[in-house]
Amino acid sequence: MNTNTHPNPLVNARIAVLGYGSQGRAHALNLHDSGLDVVVGLRPNGPTWPQAVADGLRVVEPAEAVRGADLVAVLTPDMVQPTLYSESIEPNLKPGAALLFAHGFNIHFKQIKPRADIDVIMVAPKGPGALVRSEYQRGRGVPCIWAVHQDVSGEAEAKTKAYADGIGGGRAMLIATDFKEETETDLFGEQAVLCGGASELVLKGFETLVEAGYQPEIAYYEVMHELKLIVDLFYEGGLSKMLQFVSETAQYGDFVSGPRIIDAATKVRMKEVLGEIQDGTFARNWIAEYKAGLPNYQRLKQADLEHPIEQVGAKLRARMPWLQPQITEAAASPLKKAG
Numbered sequence: 394m395n396t397n398t399h400p401n402p403l404v405n406a407r408i409a410v411l412g413y414g415s416q417g418r419a420h421a422l423n424l425h426d427s428g429l430d431v432v433v434g435l436r437p438n439g440p441t442w443p444q445a446v447a448d449g450l451r452v453v454e455p456a457e458a459v460r461g462a463d464l465v466a467v468l469t470p471d472m473v474q475p476t477l478y479s480e481s482i483e484p485n486l487k488p489g490a491a492l493l494f495a496h497g498f499n500i501h502f503k504q505i506k507p508r509a510d511i512d513v514i515m516v517a518p519k520g521p522g523a524l525v526r527s528e529y530q531r532g533r534g535v536p537c538i539w540a541v542h543q544d545v546s547g548e549a550e551a552k553t554k555a556y557a558d559g560i561g562g563g564r565a566m567l568i569a570t571d572f573k574e575e576t577e578t579d580l581f582g583e584q585a586v587l588c589g590g591a592s593e594l595v596l597k598g599f600e601t602l603v604e605a606g607y608q609p610e611i612a613y614y615e616v617m618h619e620l621k622l623i624v625d626l627f628y629e630g631g632l633s634k635m636l637q638f639v640s641e642t643a644q645y646g647d648f649v650s651g652p653r654i655i656d657a658a659t660k661v662r663m664k665e666v667l668g669e670i671q672d673g674t675f676a677r678n679w680i681a682e683y684k685a686g687l688p689n690y691q692r693l694k695q696a697d698l699e700h701p702i703e704q705v706g707a708k709l710r711a712r713m714p715w716l717q718p719q720i721t722e723a724a725a726s727p728l729k730k731a732g
């Protein structure tokens with residue numbers, strides 16, 4: 394629901410959602426259920442076309458979806474967005490329309506140089522698409538951060554908030570940001586703490602125990618499996634809840650050993666990683682890697698997939714029947730982008 398007193402600029406507008414993956418499906422269905430006019434733009438031979446049709450949405454090719462749209466939500470993978478923009482969006486988007494992103498990468502790092510006669514805005518839900526959808530269906534919403542990069546119509550902010558309302562974010566919380574802050578903090582979080590930091594912490598812990606002669610199965614439980622318990626406590630109630638629910642021995646060990654593992658030198662390296670995000674080094678390297686056909690990405694990914702923790706983990710998880718239903722759910726809501 395639009396809660397402000399100004400007219401909702403999306404009420405008689407056509408919204409094109411390009412991409413029907415984690416975010417695209419959730420946004421398109423929520424906007425549609427909010428009574429807005431939604432068309433989905435996809436490649437005819439793409440994997441998600443049949444799903445969007447089965448969900449009851451109108452699906453056309455991206456260029457056709459953009460023609461006549463008042464707002465175009467770009468929800469394809471970030472690395473395909475520049476080509477999609479130059480081939481399908483730029484030649485077809487009408488003046489004064491809005492171009493919306495869920496992540497600022499391509500605008501902030503100038504991989505897309507948007508036409509001067511359109512609004513450029515962002516609504517980034519702070520959760521995976523499956524949660525954006527399921528919370529909406531329960532009458533609630535996932536908090537969103539929002540930003541205006543370019544305001545030509547004079548209504549860019551109102552459009553942004555109307556879109557955030559339409560996907561349910563307005564029912565929860567909207568936080569203003571800008572493309573630079575969203576992009577840099579998102580990249581830093583996934584590199585230093587979430588995907589990069591957490592996975593390396595687990596691997597180094599696993600290796601330490603196994604090299605000391607402990608059984609890999611026991612090591613797996615201690616450093617990977619039980620991480621979920623701790624992360625759930627963080628998620629629900631921060632450090633306070635974690636400290637409340639672990640033993641006094643675990644708390645004392647946390648206080649005296651944690652800062653020896655992650656120390657001031659780690660923070661210096663975190664600042665280096667942040668510096669390379671801020672000065673564009675990371676983006677330049679990643680774009681070059683993508684354009685070269687992902688040679689290093691494939692090699693590094695293979696090394697992760699072949700780590701001994703993956704063999705022992707697969708064997709142990711096969712004996713955790715409670716995980717089986719969640720596997721399909723996780724496949725439908727990938728945290729492909731953690732932030």
Ligand code: NAD
Pocket residue numbers: 411412413414415416417434435436439440441455467468469470471473477495496517518520521522727728729730732
């Ligand atoms: P995704 O990989 O889940 O889905 C991508 C969709 O785009 C699929 O429908 C795919 O078939 C389609 N697609 C791929 N190439 C295409 C092309 N050339 N033309 C048209 N369609 C094409 O993507 P996602 O994870 O939902 O990410 C979309 C955007 O949302 C990204 O900008 C991402 O950074 C951002 N985001 C994602 C999350 C998340 O939880 N996954 C959270 C916040 C923001």
Ligand code: MG
Pocket residue numbers: 588589592593697
């Ligand atoms: Mg890793």
